[in-house]
Amino acid sequence: MSRRAASGLLLLPGVALLAFGFLYPFGVTLFAPPAAEHPDVLGKLGGMLGDAYVLEVAARTIRVAALTTVICLLLGFPVAYLISRAPRRRQGLLLALAVFPLLLSTVVRTFSWLVILGRNGLISSVLIDLKLVDGGTQLLYTEFALVAGLTQLFTPIMILTSYSSLSHIDAKLEDAARGLGAKPGRAFRSVVLPLALPGVLVGATLVFAGAVTAFTTPLLLGGTRNRTLATLLYDYANVKLDWSAASAVALIMTVLVLAASWISGRLSRVGAV
Amino acid sequence: MLTALSALALLFLLGPILLVVAIAFSSGDTVEFPPPGLSGKWFTKALAHQPFQDALITSALVAAGATALALLVGVPAALAIQRRRFRGRRAIEALFLSPAIVPELVLGFALFQQLMVTLRITALGALLIGHTVLLLPYAVRVTGASLAMADPALEEAGRGLGAGPLRTFLHITLPVMTPGIVSAAVLSFLTSFNNVPLSLLLNGPGVSTLPVEMLHYVEFSFDPVVAAVSTLLLVATVLVALVTERLVGFNKVFSK
Amino acid sequence: MTTPVVQLRAITREFSGSVAVDAIDLTVERGQFTALLGPSGCGKTTTLRMIAGFLPPSSGTILLDGEEATRLPPERRNIGMVFQSYALFPHLTVEKNVAFGLRMRGVPAAEIRTRVGEVLELVGLAHLARRKPKELSGGQQQRVALARAVAIRPSVLLLDEPLSNLDARLRVQMRQELLRVQRETGLTAILVTHDQEEALELADSMVILDRGRIVQQGPPREVFRAPATRFVAEFLGYENFLDLPGRGPITIRPEHVGVLAPGQKPPPGGEVVEGTVAAVRFRGTDVAVTATVGDRVLHAISTDDTLRAGEPVRLHLPLARAVPLAGDDGDARPATSKQQECPA
Numbered sequence: 001m002s003r004r005a006a007s008g009l010l011l012l013p014g015v016a017l018l019a020f021g022f023l024y025p026f027g028v029t030l031f032a033p034p035a036a037e038h039p040d041v042l043g044k045l046g047g048m049l050g051d052a053y054v055l056e057v058a059a060r061t062i063r064v065a066a067l068t069t070v071i072c073l074l075l076g077f078p079v080a081y082l083i084s085r086a087p088r089r090r091q092g093l094l095l096a097l098a099v100f101p102l103l104l105s106t107v108v109r110t111f112s113w114l115v116i117l118g119r120n121g122l123i124s125s126v127l128i129d130l131k132l133v134d135g136g137t138q139l140l141y142t143e144f145a146l147v148a149g150l151t152q153l154f155t156p157i158m159i160l161t162s163y164s165s166l167s168h169i170d171a172k173l174e175d176a177a178r179g180l181g182a183k184p185g186r187a188f189r190s191v192v193l194p195l196a197l198p199g200v201l202v203g204a205t206l207v208f209a210g211a212v213t214a215f216t217t218p219l220l221l222g223g224t225r226n227r228t229l230a231t232l233l234y235d236y237a238n239v240k241l242d243w244s245a246a247s248a249v250a251l252i253m254t255v256l257v258l259a260a261s262w263i264s265g266r267l268s269r270v271g272a273v
Numbered sequence: 274m275l276t277a278l279s280a281l282a283l284l285f286l287l288g289p290i291l292l293v294v295a296i297a298f299s300s301g302d303t304v305e306f307p308p309p310g311l312s313g314k315w316f317t318k319a320l321a322h323q324p325f326q327d328a329l330i331t332s333a334l335v336a337a338g339a340t341a342l343a344l345l346v347g348v349p350a351a352l353a354i355q356r357r358r359f360r361g362r363r364a365i366e367a368l369f370l371s372p373a374i375v376p377e378l379v380l381g382f383a384l385f386q387q388l389m390v391t392l393r394i395t396a397l398g399a400l401l402i403g404h405t406v407l408l409l410p411y412a413v414r415v416t417g418a419s420l421a422m423a424d425p426a427l428e429e430a431g432r433g434l435g436a437g438p439l440r441t442f443l444h445i446t447l448p449v450m451t452p453g454i455v456s457a458a459v460l461s462f463l464t465s466f467n468n469v470p471l472s473l474l475l476n477g478p479g480v481s482t483l484p485v486e487m488l489h490y491v492e493f494s495f496d497p498v499v500a501a502v503s504t505l506l507l508v509a510t511v512l513v514a515l516v517t518e519r520l521v522g523f524n525k526v527f528s529k
Numbered sequence: 530m531t532t533p534v535v536q537l538r539a540i541t542r543e544f545s546g547s548v549a550v551d552a553i554d555l556t557v558e559r560g561q562f563t564a565l566l567g568p569s570g571c572g573k574t575t576t577l578r579m580i581a582g583f584l585p586p587s588s589g590t591i592l593l594d595g596e597e598a599t600r601l602p603p604e605r606r607n608i609g610m611v612f613q614s615y616a617l618f619p620h621l622t623v624e625k626n627v628a629f630g631l632r633m634r635g636v637p638a639a640e641i642r643t644r645v646g647e648v649l650e651l652v653g654l655a656h657l658a659r660r661k662p663k664e665l666s667g668g669q670q671q672r673v674a675l676a677r678a679v680a681i682r683p684s685v686l687l688l689d690e691p692l693s694n695l696d697a698r699l700r701v702q703m704r705q706e707l708l709r710v711q712r713e714t715g716l717t718a719i720l721v722t723h724d725q726e727e728a729l730e731l732a733d734s735m736v737i738l739d740r741g742r743i744v745q746q747g748p749p750r751e752v753f754r755a756p757a758t759r760f761v762a763e764f765l766g767y768e769n770f771l772d773l774p775g776r777g778p779i780t781i782r783p784e785h786v787g788v789l790a791p792g793q794k795p796p797p798g799g800e801v802v803e804g805t806v807a808a809v810r811f812r813g814t815d816v817a818v819t820a821t822v823g824d825r826v827l828h829a830i831s832t833d834d835t836l837r838a839g840e841p842v843r844l845h846l847p848l849a850r851a852v853p854l855a856g857d858d859g860d861a862r863p864a865t866s867k868q869q870e871c872p873a
Contacts, residue, residue, distance in 0.1 A: 220491060
């Protein structure tokens with residue numbers, strides 16, 4: 001058997017699976033859902049982009065995702081930096097602690113925010129005890145709840161990607177900069193930060209894309225008042241059964257995610273020069 | 274200052290999860306914190322809840338099946354991508370990783386439309402296919418990474434010592450990949466087991482996964498039952514993580 | 530006369546248009562230690578990989594033990610290869626690594642045990658049989674790789690830069706170890722190296738390659754004393770190249786050039802030239818002197834540590850030590866042509 005045939009044979013099952021279980025359904029659904037009454041997705045999309053409600057939801061989705069990305073960055077990067085400079089043995093444990101939540105279901109991780117932010121929740125009862133408010137305070141179903149939940153969900157990813165790029169940066173580089181006369185902050189800014197930037201950018205992209213497409217958290221913490229594109233898609237697909245509208249929302253989400261990764265790809269190339 | 278910030282960040286990440294554990298042991302009738310007293314009654318109630326029992330079996334079956342399929346399909350692909358030279362290798366690699374880029378909810382909707390509505394595949398079948406597609410990027414990436422780190426001369430050494438291509442694969446390539454395969458399996462199983470968007474859209478009569486059932490439960494009644502299930506899942510996940518750490522090293526699971 | 534173990538006939542290998550090995554003929558006799566020597570990109574590793582069967586030649590014939598083997602897969606060639614990276618199987622213990630080739634040959638378990646024991650004894654690692662490769666030092670890993678290759682009693686032992694991953698001191702020690710194992714087992718060996726000292730010390734026959742071709746071969750003493758071309762001479766450490774009237778191009782080693790003290794009478798024979806010291810490098814027991822004589826640069830080794838740059842100097846060239854050089858066909862090629870690297 002020729003080497004080419006052997007390579008083809010190794011790849012064939014995977015390519016077949018992807019063609020049937022990914023490319024075909026994905027392509028057809030995004031551009032021509034056959035089960036829909038009006039399979040004109042692009043026409044529907046045009047109508048939606050003029051719909052104030054859809055635009056409001058899209059704007060909220062982007063706003064919440066952007067805010068989440070920034071907070072994840074501010075929380076995650078310093079933690080990753082500290083872990084990367086900790087003694088070798090401690091690094092594993094700290095990283096495991098920071099990253100362990102990723103192994104749990106989003107339902108489990110979002111549930112706790114119902115407990116913290118609800119009318120009878122932790123924050124509400126603390127406020128009552130401090131006599132700052134009279135009755136229960138509802139923090140759920142707000143954009144604040146969305147950002148809090150999503151930040152907790154995605155900070156581990158930011159830590160993980162930042163750590164993996166930071167751990168490849170020789171700690172002696174900072175020493176070298178110090179030896180050449182840079183103060184600690186300066187050494188960090190002019191040596192570590194530029195080198196870590198590509199990894200951080202990858203992390204930020206992952207967080208942003210994850211926050212745009214997250215579903216469980218907006219469903220439980222955003223409710224019907226603060227819908228995001230994901231819960232809107234679910235609403236069209238499973239409740240209103242307007243499948244061409246669902247396809248149109250799916251298209252918007254997909255384009256958003258691809259655009260984010262394209263921009264970050266450009267940015268990291270600019271940064272590398 | 275940096276240390277304080279990091280401690281705060283860890284508290285922010287892990288605190289809410291511990292809170293759920295505390296709620297699970299509550300003796301109260303509603304979700305409240307601090308709990309009025311301690312009891313195990315919510316665990317009893319959670320374990321007796323029939324939809325959870327059924328969903329647990331579905332989840333475990335789908336996760337195990339999809340993990341096995343993804344590895345069966347992904348390991349040969351990783352071998353071809355890492356060890357062979359052919360035209361379009363980069364494009365093929367991108368194709369295998371692409372399901373990780375598209376929104377899961379969109380993938381779920383697409384599979385629901387084409388596989389369940391158009392082709393009339395059962396919910397269980399669509400779940401299995403969908404989850405396998407979802408896991409394939411992990412399988413290819415993690416097993417591929419273990420191959421990329423291994424010396425390519427190992428296989429040549431095997432051939433030189435008299436092992437044919439098949440025996441070289443069985444005696445050398447496969448054992449060298451084993452830590453990667455174990456990591457990929459653990460990661461895949463948990464990813465599938467925990468998935469909501471795909472499982473939510475690909476449901477059918479009597480076919481629902483545990484996270485989806487928990488989600489439905491929370492939507493309609495707000496009592497510590499879900500906290501109890503979450504606590505059980507947490508304990509199971511910690512055990513899996515510890516065993517994996519023993520087998521291949523926890524960090525390897527994540528360094529993909 | 531017995532059949533040669535390895536015969537290469539007009540072996541050529543091209544990589545996407547460029548020629549890495551260019552119609553090489555080579556014969557390796559039984560029990561011989563042959564070294565393929567040359568700079569990186571000369572085709573030596575490519576040649577070795579074709580002998581092993583990891584790389585098919587573009588054209589030409591390979592005979593192993595007199596049998597046609599050009600298209601034979603590596604597992605049917607009975608070769609013992611020691612890789613530069615050692616390629617020890619990380620999931621197997623030392624003894625399992627060494628036993629691997631015997632298991633693949635279906636040797637009975639009891640015999641495997643004895644032979645693995647013998648071979649580990651030979652390389653002095655019997656006490657580490659149960660260790661995993663990553664628990665061994667570099668030198669120990671190197672011995673395991675050697676033991677694994679020797680255990681199958683191969684027709685030929687192929688050594689691909691086996692010592693290059695060791696530190697300088699250990700590398701020198703391991704040369705003798707390698708030679709001892711080869712002598713005790715009576716195996717035929719082919720060594721690929723870019724280290725001329727290694728080749729000089731180990732080989733019965735030295736083959737020097739340049740840009741995919743053999744430029745000279747023979748016993749190390751002969752090759753060293755009489756390099757045929759300027760390329761070989763430079764590679765073996767000759768530094769002075771002169772074109773003397775009536776004698777043609779010659780070369781002479783720096784350690785044979787004498788530095789004359791002021792007023793010292795030159796030894797009989799040879800020529801004396803006058804010039805200026807350009808640089809002096811201190812080397813411990815002696816100094817390396819670079820001097821300009823007219824528009825030429827000459828190199829000499831001297832024990833006189835009082836020499837300083839800028840001072841006048843007289844050099845003695847013993848013409849009896851000079852080696853006449855043949856026309857170098859390498860020089861005919863454009864000097865700017867970049868040498869391509871041997872793949873892997």
